[in-house]
Amino acid sequence: MPVSPRTPTPRTRIKPEVMSPVGGLPQLRAAVEAGADAVFFGVEAFHARAKVGFTNEQLPELMRGLHERGVQGFVTFNVLVFDRELREAERQLIHLAESGVDAIIVQDLGVARLAREICPDLPIHGSTQMSITSAEGAELARRFGANRVVLGRELSLRDIGRVAAATDVELETFVHGALCVSYSGQCFSSEAWGGRSANRGQCAQACRLPYNLLVDGDERDLGDARYLLSPGDLYALHQVPDLVNMGVDCLKIEGRYKDAEFVALTTAAYRKAVDEAWAERPLSVTPQEERDLEQVYSRGLGPHFIGGTNHQTVVRGRAPRHRGVRVGTVRGTTERGVLVELSEEVKPGDGLVFDPANWRTPEGREEGGFVYQVNPVAQRQRDGQRSAASAPPSTLHELRFGRGAVDSARVRPGDPVWRTQDPTLAVRVKPLVEAADPLYTRPVAAHFRGHVGEVPALTLTDEAGRSVTVTLPEPLSPARNRALDEAGLREQLGKLGGTGYHLADLTVDLSGPGFLPVSGLNALRREAAEQLTALRGQTPERRIRPRLDEVLSAAPRPQSTDDDPQPRLHVLVRTPDQLDAAIAERPDSITLDYLELYGLKPSVERVREAGIRVRVASPRILKPTEHNLQKFLLSLNAELLVRSGGLLEGLQDVPERPTLTGDFSLNAANLLTTRALLELGLTRVTPTHDLNARQITELASLVGPEGLEVIAYQHLPVFHTEHCVFCRFLSEGTDYTSCGHPCESHRVALRDERGVAHPVMADVGCRNTVFEGRPQVAGAHLSGWLAAGLRDFRLEFVHETPEQVREVIGLHRAFLALELGAAELEARLNALSDQGTTEGSLFVPGGFDRLPALPVV
Structure with missing residues (x-):
């Protein structure tokens, strides 16, 4: 059963966890030694970084080792799961x-509920791919068993604070690493253009490709900014004190594909920042530490959305890849080298790249290499010197390769x-990535009891309250010379090197005076540390049992109550002109998806x-300041197409709410999730675009075709992004308050390297959707869908003219009336x-038809 929401209790200031990404054992060791409180990683299947992670066989021992060091291990289960899986x-x-994993990070709502049924003791964290941007979104995740949610990376500090004040669900937020241009969980570019789903761990990184900008049909010269959808990397070290003060539970570093050096440096930096913020000390990051963070990996570091909206800075657009530290500007060339005016020190052995912006080099190749000679030009001209070991900043130098x-x-x-590469960085990070003994240690409290005539006892207690007590076999003898005292005990019991602990507190209970040789104290200390480590590494006892069969049988497929067997056409329009055409064609319903609320x-x-x-x-997204939109939408007295999980949650207690249909953005990929959404008051659900046509048919057979509304014609929404292309490239403003609203007066499209132009539209929250330029048609699958009992078909329009709107509706009506065959439907739509x-996304790969029957039927 879903967990019922409850009234939140006031959030208190806590010390947040520092969570690090782990793609393999070197990264895991680096994270632990740099001070991570938790690490996250994938295990074999069902995670969104398919190329990295660990095996099922490795997992028990890996978790034991993490727990011994006081580190939590969170496993990513953050993909949509298909019925056959x-x-x-x-x-x-x-x-x-x-x-013994400490939590699973889950995207799929149905899978989250299933996990809670299987093991009520296993914590569940709602992935950022749930697109959670409000307290209501967090509460929806709690309904399905989540005790923590990972907030969308597009939220500002103020937004995070508002969410934290309105829910006591644990909150986790990203503070460092790569940004997706699209809201996580709302990107279908890989699915549309490569048949590989980002919601399934197969992102093709289409956002890192170059595009040309078309404004009202004409190409706009953007100079060096061709990578219009490639954001810089998140760097929120200076925002850590604010996040600590507002009660955020965990700060997360992105980068499971990054190497151990990246993990070590970023973990150490945020470990230090959290410790200082918790102690209310000012942040003491040095310029060298900041340069190292930029050097190890950076597409251009900045706070970006967490610091507030500025569309001029999120996407620079010059290059999509690692840049490192900018060290200078080319001033010319020589017979044997390049003249560079340096702003940073450059040394022989440094790896440099000359950035021409790829708009000037169609083949995309950049020049660069390792420096072998640095010649200060002015000094060489003065005294004939040919080279220097290193170059001071802000002078002209000849660099040779x-x-x-x-x-x-x-x-x-x-x-x-x-x-892009600094050999000295490896030297600075080496202690963290090659530590032989534990480098980062956890605090323990010790209590020593020494009464003459009784066996001495040492109790060690870790930060989680776990305790062990060890004793010596012989009683404590009276002291003849030097008696035991607190100072001597602190010195000997504090020698915890190599154990992963440090002595944070000592209490003593002495009666004597008594004597104990150093060897006895050492034996007590070693035995206590070993027992405490063994205790920490024990696998927790949990209630676990298979539950899938019971879950499936608990909610049998509903029987259809639809008295009308005729197929229905639902039309979605985005402009008043399209609306005129749609009304003239009289479909079964019309959905309004307007930029402006006023119309x-x-x-x-x-x-x-x-x-x-x-x-x-x-x-599709509602931020904390936008939930007044719910009141406005309800005031229209119209049915609602629900695209936001937060809105769905907000509508749960609304009396006499209108008819609700769930859209594709709720990511219903299997019957568990679809049933769960229908239970929340939706009359129909549109399956996620991650399903192909055959999978949609199978879902209809499982959940009942009357519960689905499928899209027969649309421009697939490939990116849904907080970044506004209109503001960035058609204005000098930073956000909607200063951009002049070019989205209201211009049509914009992005033309890819294949020559296809993809329309861009803004919504009421200034978020942009990039649509596939070619209509996606289901003509080849409509007969199969009809045979499966599906009756509700939607046609969606973007930039179509009124004439095209009428033609598309008419063609589909003719097909459904058996006046037109599938091949002719497709041909005429293609010509249109x-x-x-x-x-x-509807494409069914070869061999799919040979799969066995669904195992859950």
Whole structure:
């Protein structure tokens, strides 16, 4: 059963965990020695970084080792799970629980509920891929068993504070690492363009590709900014004190594909920042430490959204990859090298890259190499000196490279110069990545009891309150010379090197005076430390049992109550002109998805007056300051197409709420999640775009076709992003208050390297959606869907003209009336689009039809 929401208790200031990414054993060791409180990683299947992680066989021993060092291990289970995988998912969840993992990080709502059923003692964390941006979103995750949620990376400090004040669900927020341009869980670019789902751990990083900007049909010269969707990296070290004060439970570093040096440096930096903020000391990060964080990996570090919206800084657009530290600017070339005006020290052995911005080099190649000679130009001209060991900053130098390493003809004056590799960095980070003995230690409290005539006893207690007591076999003898005292005990019992502990507190209970040789004290200390370590490493006892069969049978497929077997067409429009065309065609319902709220009320009335059912589409994201939109949407007295989990939660206690349909953005990928959403008051659910046409058919057979509404024609929403392309490239403003609202007066599209132009539209919250330029059509699958009992089909329009809207509706109506075949439908739709059409996410790969029957049926 889902967990019922409850009234939050006031949030108190706590010391947040520092959580580090782990892609393998070297990164795990680096995180532990740098002071991570927790690490997160994947295990074999069902996680969103498919190329890294650990095996099921490794997991029990790995968890034991982490627990011995006082570190929690969180396992990512953060993908959508298909119906054919539910049994495998259950087996994996049981293995994770039995292995002692401290929590699982889950995206799929149905899987979260299943995990809670299987093991009520296993904590569940709602992944950032749940697109949680409000307290209501956190409460929805709690309904399905989550005790913690990972907030969207697009929230500002103020937003995080508002969420923290409105819910007592534990909150986790990213503080460092790569940013996705799209809201996590709302990106379908990999699915649309490569048949590989980002929600399934197969991101193709289409956001890191170059695009041309088309404004009202004309290409706009953007200079060096071709990577229009490639954000810089998050760097929130200076925001740590604020996050500590507002009661955030965990600070998370992104980077499971990064190496051990990255993990070590970032973990150490945020460990230090949290400790200082908790002690209310000022942040003491040095310029060298900040440079090291930039050097180890950076696409351009900044607080970005967490520091507040500034669309001019989130995406610079010059390059999509690691840049490191900028060290200077090209001023010219020589016969044997490159003249660079340096702003940072450069040394022989440094790896440099000359950044031409790839718009000037169509093949995308950048010049660069390892420096072997640094010649200060002014000094050489004065005294004939040929080289220098290193270069002071802010002077002109000739940099020389190995033969053939740099083609100086491709290096131009004005190009930025970046140091991508610094050999000295490895020296500074070596203690963290190659520590032989435990480097970061956990506190223990010791209590020594020494009464003459009784056996001496030592009790060690760790930070979690676990205690062990050890004794010596012989009683304490009277002292003849030097008696035991607190100072001597502190000295000997504090020798905990190599154990992973340090002595934080000591209490003594002495009666004597008594004597104990140093060897006896050492034996007590060693035995106590070993027993405490063994105790910490024990696998927790948990209630675990298979539950999938019971869960499936507990909610049998509903029987259809639909008296009308005829298929229905639902049309979604985005402009008043499209609305005129849709009303003329009289579909079964019209959904309004407008940029501006002001036009909604009269448009709702127009549809209602025409005798057509009317729906209004909600935004996909609602931030804490935007939940007044719920009141506005309800005031329209229209049905709602619900796209936000937070809105769905907010509507639960609304009396006499309108008819609700759940959209694709709720990510229903299996019958568990679909049933759960229907139980929350949705009449129908649109499956996630991660399902192909065959999987949609199978879902209909499991949940009942009357519970689904499928999309037969649309431009797939490939990116949904907080970053506003209109503001960044069509204004000098930073956000909606200063941009001049170019989204209201211009049409914008992004043309990819294949020549396809993808429309961009803004929503009421200024968030942008990049749509696939070619309509995705389901013509080849409509007959199969009809045979499966599906009756509700939606047609969605983006930039179509009124004539195209009427033609698309008419063609689908003709097909459903058996007046048009599937092949002709597809051909005529293809001819109607100036860029053609695509099967897109509906494509069924070869061999799918040969799969056995669904195991859950």
